[in-house]
Every structure is written in structure tokens, then in C-alpha cells.
Amino acid sequence: MTTATKPKAGTKQWWRRTGPPGGDSNALIGQNKATPYLFSLPAIVLVAAFLGFPVLWGVWQSLYRKPSLGAAADWVGLENYRDLFSSDEFWHSLNRTTVFVVGSVVLGTVLGLFFAFALFRIVGRLRFLRAVTVSPYIVSNVAAAVMFRILFNGQFGTVNQILGWFGIDGPSWLADPALAMVVVIFTQVWTDLPLTILLLLGGLMILDKAYLEAALVDGATGWTRSRYVTIPLLAPQLMISTVWLSYSTLTGLGVVLALTGGGPLKSTQTMAMEMYTTAFRNLRFNEALALATFILILNAFLTMGYVLIGRRYEYES
Amino acid sequence: MTHRDPSEDILHESESIAESAQAVAGPPPEPRKLVGSRARRIARNAFIAIPLILLVIWTVLPFLVTLSVSFKHKADVFANPGLIPTSPTLNAYREVLSSESFTTSFVNSVIVGTGTTFLTLLIGVPAAYAFARFRFRGRHLLLLFTLIPRLVPSLGLMIPIYRMAVFAGQLDKRSTLIIVYTAMLLPLAVWLMVGFFQSIPREIEEAATVDGATLWGRLRYIVAPLAAPAMITIGVLAFREAWNEFTLVLVLTNTPGKRTLPFELYQMQGIEGIANFPGEAAFTILTILPFVLLYTRVEKYVVAGVVSGSGK
Numbered sequence: 001m002t003t004a005t006k007p008k009a010g011t012k013q014w015w016r017r018t019g020p021p022g023g024d025s026n027a028l029i030g031q032n033k034a035t036p037y038l039f040s041l042p043a044i045v046l047v048a049a050f051l052g053f054p055v056l057w058g059v060w061q062s063l064y065r066k067p068s069l070g071a072a073a074d075w076v077g078l079e080n081y082r083d084l085f086s087s088d089e090f091w092h093s094l095n096r097t098t099v100f101v102v103g104s105v106v107l108g109t110v111l112g113l114f115f116a117f118a119l120f121r122i123v124g125r126l127r128f129l130r131a132v133t134v135s136p137y138i139v140s141n142v143a144a145a146v147m148f149r150i151l152f153n154g155q156f157g158t159v160n161q162i163l164g165w166f167g168i169d170g171p172s173w174l175a176d177p178a179l180a181m182v183v184v185i186f187t188q189v190w191t192d193l194p195l196t197i198l199l200l201l202g203g204l205m206i207l208d209k210a211y212l213e214a215a216l217v218d219g220a221t222g223w224t225r226s227r228y229v230t231i232p233l234l235a236p237q238l239m240i241s242t243v244w245l246s247y248s249t250l251t252g253l254g255v256v257l258a259l260t261g262g263g264p265l266k267s268t269q270t271m272a273m274e275m276y277t278t279a280f281r282n283l284r285f286n287e288a289l290a291l292a293t294f295i296l297i298l299n300a301f302l303t304m305g306y307v308l309i310g311r312r313y314e315y316e317s
Numbered sequence: 318m319t320h321r322d323p324s325e326d327i328l329h330e331s332e333s334i335a336e337s338a339q340a341v342a343g344p345p346p347e348p349r350k351l352v353g354s355r356a357r358r359i360a361r362n363a364f365i366a367i368p369l370i371l372l373v374i375w376t377v378l379p380f381l382v383t384l385s386v387s388f389k390h391k392a393d394v395f396a397n398p399g400l401i402p403t404s405p406t407l408n409a410y411r412e413v414l415s416s417e418s419f420t421t422s423f424v425n426s427v428i429v430g431t432g433t434t435f436l437t438l439l440i441g442v443p444a445a446y447a448f449a450r451f452r453f454r455g456r457h458l459l460l461l462f463t464l465i466p467r468l469v470p471s472l473g474l475m476i477p478i479y480r481m482a483v484f485a486g487q488l489d490k491r492s493t494l495i496i497v498y499t500a501m502l503l504p505l506a507v508w509l510m511v512g513f514f515q516s517i518p519r520e521i522e523e524a525a526t527v528d529g530a531t532l533w534g535r536l537r538y539i540v541a542p543l544a545a546p547a548m549i550t551i552g553v554l555a556f557r558e559a560w561n562e563f564t565l566v567l568v569l570t571n572t573p574g575k576r577t578l579p580f581e582l583y584q585m586q587g588i589e590g591i592a593n594f595p596g597e598a599a600f601t602i603l604t605i606l607p608f609v610l611l612y613t614r615v616e617k618y619v620v621a622g623v624v625s626g627s628g629k
Contacts, residue, residue: 032350036453048466251470252472
């Protein structure tokens with residue numbers, strides 16, 4: 001650091017500055033040049049080795065296939081994908097995933113909005129209720145599955161008891177192919193809702209109040225104001241929470257596996273479950289990696305879709 | 318890019334919303350009160366209270382039901398399905414606490430949880446400090462390389478990480494779990510910590526440097542104390558992830574001695590032909606309880622941390 005004097009603007013040697021553009025306004029004096037690299041290297045290496053590399057390797061391996069277990073893998077190009085798209089299991093699991101994702105996103109968004117509005121009204125006692133709201137966040141997927149299996153039990157479950165008060169004979173939820181998915185969706189949403197609520201609540205709190213005031217002056221109250229003013233203003237947060245709910249259900253395996261394991265009669269066999277079954281029960285890893293790659297790509301496209309739709313509803317600022 | 322604590326913004330904004338709403342609405346509430354009767358006020362209170370009651374029921378009912386079943390005798394679960402056990406018993410807890418499957422997996426979870434927490438802080442904090450404080454060649458690109466993998470769902474990692482562990486002969490080891498969990502948490506840790514470090518005024522550190530403090534002296538006596546709340550947040554998030562993670566431990570371990578609590582609970586459901594509901598419920602409660610004790614002590618940091626992390 002001998003060139004302490006800054007090159008004057010306009011001199012031809014401006015590119016010879018020791019630091020990057022912006023000068024060293026953020027640097028500390030007397031720093032060893034190697035220090036930042038030493039500090040950041042372990043993190044970069046670990047992330048590259050255990051997050052970056054595995055995904056790329058997985059995509060690469062989806063282009064191979066082992067003729068038999070233990071044999072060397074052959075290059076088959078896109079054949080794993082061709083077989084995937086022509087298999088009935090794939091289309092069945094895509095169908096199940098669609099129900100799962102759409103159901104969870106709709107239920108999660110509706111409940112998230114409802115509860116965020118409810119929490120927004122009480123500013124003073126907010127802290128206590130916020131803590132309660134976040135509590136599902138500390139429960140593992142397996143524990144949530146146990147809790148909801150008890151809650152939705154056909155014989156002694158609380159849900160059926162409540163239905164009984166209204167004279168409805170509660171079904172055995174998890175044994176019924178049509179109803180098992182409902183329980184899975186409820187469990188998944190229960191575990192994902194804390195973050196959704198926090199996101200939407202945060203959005204409500206930083207709303208540009210000028211719009212709300214204008215609406216108030218114009219006489220818009222209650223539902224009208226929520227529907228035409230507040231919710232459109234929440235578009236960015238709604239978009240993020242939709243991305244989050246969709247991501248978490250599309251790639252979520254824990255809840256489904258622990259609650260139903262894909263059953264009954266494969267009625268909750270989502271793509272994530274199908275991937276797991278193909279890889280770890282049938283030991284066809286390369287074929288499963290093709291499905292995993294498809295899920296990752298689908299997730300990326302869905303995310304982009306939500307962002308584009310969210311942009312359209314966002315107010316011009 | 319200046320960093321401000323979003324929770325402060327939120328507090329400030331909500332106050333000013335209330336103020337300006339009052340300023341705009343001004344006197345109107347009074348005539349309303351003249352028109353609005355007692356019944357109307359009750360209706361308005363109900364309008365606020367009912368959603369909150371529903372929120373509490375939605376969140377708490379699964380816990381209550383599980384807690385209730387965990388205090389029942391096996392036969393009572395079906396015979397007396399009410400929420401309050403007719404003859405409460407600690408049998409299920411005694412049974413779970415004395416079983417080797419619980420104690421072993423509990424110890425494993427503690428080891429993996431603490432290991433992940435410390436490794437994440439040990440690696441994540443210096444990296445974040447470097448990204449926040451130093452100007453060095455390629456720092457933007459390197460930061461991006463550290464953050465982007467956060468978008469990868471763990472589902473995409475399951476098979477490759479399993480194959481890597483098989484290839485390296487590292488299957489069924491707690492150290493493998495610690496390293497994999499740390500890698501999964503680093504992007505989030507670096508992301509949150511960079512923000513926190515940027516919010517600490519650089520002048521404090523410069524003053525210390527002028528007074529002759531070395532880099533380590535500054536880190537030890539200035540940066541670490543100031544960043545302590547943020548580090549607690551990340552520690553709790555890391556511990557939670559290691560404590561609750563299920564799908565990776567499912568494929569990375571296979572002997573009972575190495576499983577963590579979620580895997581053991583899953584196993585418990587699978588093995589028992591006739592479900593032992595009180596046992597499962599007690600196991601579930603005992604899985605959640607230690608974390609609740611930890612979490613209630615540091616909850617305020619975590620909520621602020623999660624909000625500030627996701628809001629940007």
C-alpha cells in the first residue's frame with residue numbers, strides 16, 4: 001500500500017488504482033491482502049463441495065444408466081427423461097403433486113392473509129401472539145406428522161369429535177385415498193405457515209400508508225379496502241410467500257413420507273415421494289436423478305412464473 | 318448499501334400509520350360512537366377477537382392434542398377421547414425415557430446439533446466479516462457463489478450427497494451429518510451476518526485500529542460483542558435445522574446408534590404394528606421440549622433475524 005495518494009481524475013492511469021472502483025472506502029487500514037480470502041475460503045469451499053457440486057453432479061448423472069445393480073454406468077443421453085415422461089407413475093405423481101402444491105398454496109395464502117390481518121390489528125400485545133404463531137417452526141416434519149395423525153385419527157381424533165358435535169360422522173381420514181391428501185396439505189401448511197404469516201405481517205407493516213389514507217378519505221372501508229387497496233399493495237409479499245409455499249411443497253418430502261409414505265393406494269405419491277421410492281427402494285439412482293432434475297427445473301419455472309404474475313399486480317411506484 | 322434494522326422500521330412505521338390514520342380520521346370516531354351502540358362495539362371487538370382465537374386454535378391445538386394423548390394410558394386413548402385425560406399417567410414418558418432408542422438418538426441429536434451450530438458460526442462468521450468489511454478482488458462473485466446455492470432444495474441433494482457419502486465411505490457417521498448440515502446453513506448464515514456486520518459503524522473499528530488494536534483484538538473485543546445477538550440467531554437456526562432435519566439423516570445413516578431424533582421417531586411409527594399413540598406422543602413432546610427451552614430464551618433475536626433476513 002505505497003500508493004496512498006489517489007490518482008487524480010482525468011489522468012490516463014486511472015485503471016492502475018490499487019483498489020476496485022469506489023476506492024477503499026469500506027476497507028480497514030493496515031489489512032493483509034490474504035486475510036479476506038482466508039476468512040471466506042472455508043465457507044466457499046464447503047458450499048461448493050456440498051451444495052453446488054452435488055446438484056451439478058446429479059444433473060450429469062441423470063444422463064447415465066446402470067444396466068444392472070453394481071455394473072458400470074452407461075451414457076444414455078436423455079433416455080432416462082424419455083422413459084420418465086412415458087411412465088404412468090410419473091404422470092400420476094405429477095397429478096398428485098399438482099393437487100398438493102395448489103392446495104397448500106391456496107390454503108396457506110388464505111390462512112396466512114387472514115392471520116396476518118388478525119395480528120396486524122393488535123399492536124400492543126403483538127409480541128406474545130407472534131411467539132405463539134411461530135411455534136410450529138420448531139417442530140420437525142416427523143413430529144408434525146405424529147401430531148396430525150393423532151388430530152385426524154378416525155376413532156379418537158379431535159377433528160372427528162368436533163365434526164361429531166354437528167352430527168357429522170367423521171371419516172377415517174388417512175385410510176381414505178380421497179381424504180389422505182387433505183390431511184397432508186393441512187400438515188404441510190401448518191409447518192409452513194409461520195414464515196408466511198411473518199412475511200405478510202411484515203408487508204402490512206411497511207405498507208405505503210398514503211394509499212390507505214386515500215382509500216379512507218374516499219370512504220373505502222373493511223372488505224372493500226382490503227380487496228382493492230391492501231391486498232394489491234401486498235403483492236410483493238404475497239409473491240414471496242407463494243414462492244415459499246410452492247417451493248416447500250413441491251420439494252417437500254418429510255411430511256408426506258412421515259404421514260402417509262405415499263399411500264393409501266398411492267394417493268399421496270407426490271413427485272418427491274416418487275423420487276425417493278425410485279432411488280432408495282428400487283435403487284434406480286440415475287432414473288431418480290432425472291426426476292430430481294425435472295423437479296428442480298419445474299421449481300425454477302414456477303418461481304419465475306410467480307415473480308412475473310406478482311410484477312403485473314404490483315402498483316407502479 | 319446501508320443496512321437498517323427492519324424491525325425498527327416496522328415499529329416506526331406502524332406507529333406512524335396509527336398516527337396518520339388518526340390525523341386523517343381525526344374527530345370522526347366520536348359521532349360514530351354516538352350512533353354505535355354497545356352491541357356494535359361488542360361486534361367490532363368480536364371481529365378482532367375471533368380471527369385471533371382461530372389463530373391460537375390453529376397453532377396450539379395440535380400441541381394440546383399430542384400433550385393430552387401423551388398423558389393417557391394406551392387403552393384410554395380410544396376409550397376416553399376427551400382432551401383432558403381422565404386418569405393421567407406418566408407411563409408413556411417413563412417408557413420413552415428408559416428406552417435406548419430415545420436416549421441414543423437424543424445424544425446423537427445433541428452432538429449433531431451442537432457440532433453444526435459451532436461449525437456454522439466458526440466458518441460463517443469470518444466469511445461474512447470478510448464480505449462485509451474487506452474490499453478484495455472477486456468479492457461480489459464469491460459472495461454470490463456462497464448465497465445462490467441456498468435456492469437449491471435439499472430434495473435435490475438427497476441422492477447426490479448419499480452417493481458421495483457411499484463413495485467416500487462416510488455413511489452412517491455423525492461427522493458427515495454435521496458437515497452436510499453446516500454446508501446447507503452457511504448461505505443463510507453468511508447472508509444474515511453480512512447485514513449485521515454492515516450495520517456496525519466502521520468508525521468504531523477504525524478508532525480501535527488507531528489505538529493499536531490488531532485484527533484479532535478488534536474481532537475479539539469489538540466485533541464479537543456487537544454481533545452476539547446475530548450470532549445467537551444463527552446458532553439457534555443452525556441448531557433447529559440439525560435437530561429437526563429428517564430426509565438427509567434418513568439416507569445418510571442406517572444403524573440405530575447413529576440416528577437423530579426425527580429418524581428415530583419415524584422408525585418408531587413404522588415398526589410398531591399397533592400404534593403406540595401415548596408413546597409416540599410422549600416421544601414427540603420430548604423431542605420438542607428441549608428446543609422450546611432453548612428457543613424461549615432467545616426467541617426475540619430469532620424473530621427479528623428471520624424477519625430481517627426474509628424481508629430483503
